[in-house]
Amino acid sequence: MNEAREQSLATIRRGLKRGPLDGTRRVELETRLAHPLRHLIPTRAQGSHSEQVAMWIRMAEYALATVDQVARPNDAPAAVAAFLARENLPTAIVMAPDAELAALPWESQSLLHIERRAARDGDQVSVTTAFAGIAETGTLMLCSGPDSPTTLNFLPDTHIVLLPTAWIVGSYEDGWDLLRATGEAMPRTINYITGPSRSGDIEQTMQLGAHGPLRLHIVLISA
Amino acid sequence: MQVTTQAFQRNAGAALHNPALQKALKNIKIGFVRKRAAAVAKLPEFEALREAGRELKNHVLDHLDFYLEQFETKVIESGGQVHWAQDAAEANQIVLEICQSVNARRVTKGKSMISEEIGLNDFLEAHGIRPVETDLGEYIIQLRHEHPSHIIAPAVHLNREQVADAFQAHHAPYGFTERREEPRALMDEARQVLRQQFLQAEVGITGANFCIAETGTTVIVTNEGNGDLTQILPKVHIALASIEKVVPTFEDVSLLLRLLARSATGQELSVYTTFSTGPRRAEDADGPEQFHVVLLDNGRSGMLGGEFQDMLRCIRCAACLNHCPVYGAIGGHAYGWVYPGPMGSVLTPQLIGIEVAGPLPNASTFCGRCEDVCPVHIPLPKMMRHWREQEFARHLIPMTTRFGLGLWAFVARNPKLYRLATNLGSWLLRRLAGGKGRIRSLPLARGWTAWRDLPVPQGRTFQQQWATRRENQS
Structure with a gap:
């Protein structure tokens, strides 16, 4: 439908009373795209790192996620097992095939049954990491890739995320800067996740677990 | 869908006498209005962000051709395809051909007002493809053969008993024979029924809250996660977007995201904000193999440079509906087409013609609350006045009204x-x-x-x- 394309562009330019952009204006806009400018960033997103961690926890809980904290990465498997036991949840876990996750001492938790793959229908519990945490709204930022399939974030009833506090940043913009700094191509899917799935479509009464996970649990790792 | 904007007065009268509707409409004030006020109060920078949001959208509209071309280039670079559509018929045809190219029988759908605008569901069904709405509210009204009465809460006009009726009538084949009325039970039932649909669909269709020119990325914002299951499970993901949804960069989207959820549901941020760029990568374990973006114009390009250009700033938060005394009294269906409330009263005449949509810009008390709560400062009352002026100038107003206005003007000009x-x-x-x-x-x-x-x-x-x-x- 190239005709539709040309027609829309021509009508836009007629309305704006100019032809296609060229010269300095075009260069300015290209520069704006290549070097994105930040708009106003809320003060709450600009505290010290410890303030950001505290804000992230507060906001994630406000969004009805649950948060546990452990001192070291090696403590995370026990925290996951304890959470599942406390909530009376199944111990079969489908885990992101991520090298850092695999390096943790999961064998110490003999009750856990772990498969490392994308999620399928019927999976009850998933465990993933996140790319970053965003303090201003208690948001997780997850990027798809071979070691982090997106289905893990949506199909199981319970989603557990292991997040080092060092990966918490203040604002959305800080998250984008982190992603650009990796120098890698834009992932297929980036998910901002703020609390468990919900719907208020029946009489404006909020219910958790509409289509995505009923529970979102984060294990924060301090060191 | 059938347009009944001309019958607005009759629709509104019926709505005022509909006790179930009146009961349901009371939920809006508790649900949306108070939550928005609380969320705004928690962010001291909110007013400054609104100003910035207006400036950003104005910048985009002033350079819309440039940003659309950039967006298209980047989608293609990341392995996706862009399809431009002048009108509803072209957009429907594009979607149909994509579905047919993979022999799709069933498509799942995330909530999309563009899909409503082009009447996609009816079109697909007429060609033997079954569209399944997956947003809970959209699913309920699809079962009831209705259209959304609200742009972000499509079933806000219904009570739980009506939802229970719809599920009871349709869910027996899935093993649900018992009538349930508790919202929790109703949602669990829908979750189980729709999970099977997600897994069986060949194509997933979503809308797009934003299209990012920097990287050719489309963005959807949901609370349920249905939009995500819609786009990651099937082989093909189609995103439907209108041309004014383009924004330059991730920084620009970040600004608008700070405004959107707070204005809409009063959340700090919606549960799921998803950024999609191209199809799945070669090494990915999941995700769609094809990524298509349909860019719909449908008269929007013609709004640039005119008195309705500001309407293209709209980010579809629905704050103007939630705060409108007219909408609150009669609900969305009375407006007679896809977009209700103040934003609909301005946009609908543009999209389907002032000749048929004439009653809508008159359905306002001009109290100004819509403009007060608009996250991008759209002067909605002023634009409704523009439409009224056009109606008068084009002799679309009934003879009795014209005569009355003429008489009043004559008398008012003669003080004695x-x-x-x-x-x-x-x-x-x-x-x-x-x-x-x-x-x-x-x-x-x-x-x-x-x-x-x-x-x-x-x-x-x-x-x-x-x-x-x-x-x-x-």
């Missing part, structure tokens, strides 16, 4: 005549009231007295009082 008429009028009304303070029934004014009493003019007219006041001062 005006004084005479008002004095005579108030004398006559006092006589008719027979000493009481109000009139219950008045010939020629039943449109007023059928609904409320008419207060009788008290004391002297404004002009008389003004004259006395000036005499006393001099």
Whole structure:
């Protein structure tokens, strides 16, 4: 439908009373795209790192996620097992095939049954990491890739995320800067996740677990 | 969908006399209005962000051609495809051909107002493809063969009993034979039924809240996660977007995201904000193999440079609906087409013609709350006035109204005549009231007295009082 394309562009330019952009204006806009400018960033997103961690926890809980904290990465498997036991949840876990996750001492938790793959229908519990945490709204930022399939974030009833506090940043913009700094191509899917799935479509009464996970649990790792 | 905007007055009358609807509409004030106020109060920078949001959208509209071309280039670079559509028919055809190219029988759908605008579901069904809405509210109204009554809460006009009826009528084949009325139970039922649909669909269709030019990325915002299951499980993901949804960069989207959820549901941020760029990568374990973006114009390009350009700033948060006394009294269906409330009263005449949508810009008290809460400062009352002026100029107003307005204008331009008429009028009304303070029934004014009493003019007219006041001062 190239005709539709040309027609829309021509009508836009007629309305704006100019032809296609060229010269300095075009260069300015290209520069704006290549070097994105930040708009106003809320003060709450600009505290010290410890303030950001505290804000992230507060906001994630406000969004009805649950948060546990452990001192070291090696403590995370026990925290996951304890959470599942406390909530009376199944111990079969489908885990992101991520090298850092695999390096943790999961064998110490003999009750856990772990498969490392994308999620399928019927999976009850998933465990993933996140790319970053965003303090201003208690948001997780997850990027798809071979070691982090997106289905893990949506199909199981319970989603557990292991997040080092060092990966918490203040604002959305800080998250984008982190992603650009990796120098890698834009992932297929980036998910901002703020609390468990919900719907208020029946009489404006909020219910958790509409289509995505009923529970979102984060294990924060301090060191 | 069938347009009933012309029957607005009759629709509104029926809505006011519909007890189930009136009960459901009360939820809006508790659900949306209070939550928005609380969320705004928690962010001191909110007003400054609104200003920035307006400036950003104005910048985009001033360079819309450039950003659309950039967006297209980047989608293609990341392995996706862009399809431009002038109107609903072209957009529907594009979607159909994509579905047919993979022999799709079933498509799942995330919530998309563009899909409603082009009437996609009816079109696909007519060609043997079954569209399944997966947003809970959209799913409920699809079962009831209705259209959304609200742009972000499509089933806000319904009560739980009506949802229970719909599920009972349709869910027996899935093993649900018992009637359930608890919202929790109803949602669990829908979750199980729709999970199977997600897994069986060959194509997933979503809308797009934003299209990012920097990287060719589309963005959807949901709370349920249905949009995500819609786009990651099937082989093909189609995102439907209108041309004004493009924004330059992730920084620009971040600004608008701070405004959107707070204005819409009063959340700090919606549960899921998803950024999609191209199809799945070679090494990915999941995700769609094809990524298509349909860019719909449908008359929007023609709004640039005109008196309705500002409407293209709209980010579809629905704050103007939630705060509108007219919408709150009659709900969305009375508006007679896809977009209700103040934003609909401005946009609908543009999209389907002022000839048929004429009643909508008149369905306003001009209280101005819509503009007060708009996250991008769209001057909605001013634009409704533009439409009224156009109606008058194009002789679309009924003869009696034109005659009345003409008569009033004539009298108002002749001070002596005006004084005479008002004095005579108030004398006559006092006589008719027979000493009481109000009139219950008045010939020629039943449109007023059928609904409320008419207060009788008290004391002297404004002009008389003004004259006395000036005499006393001099």
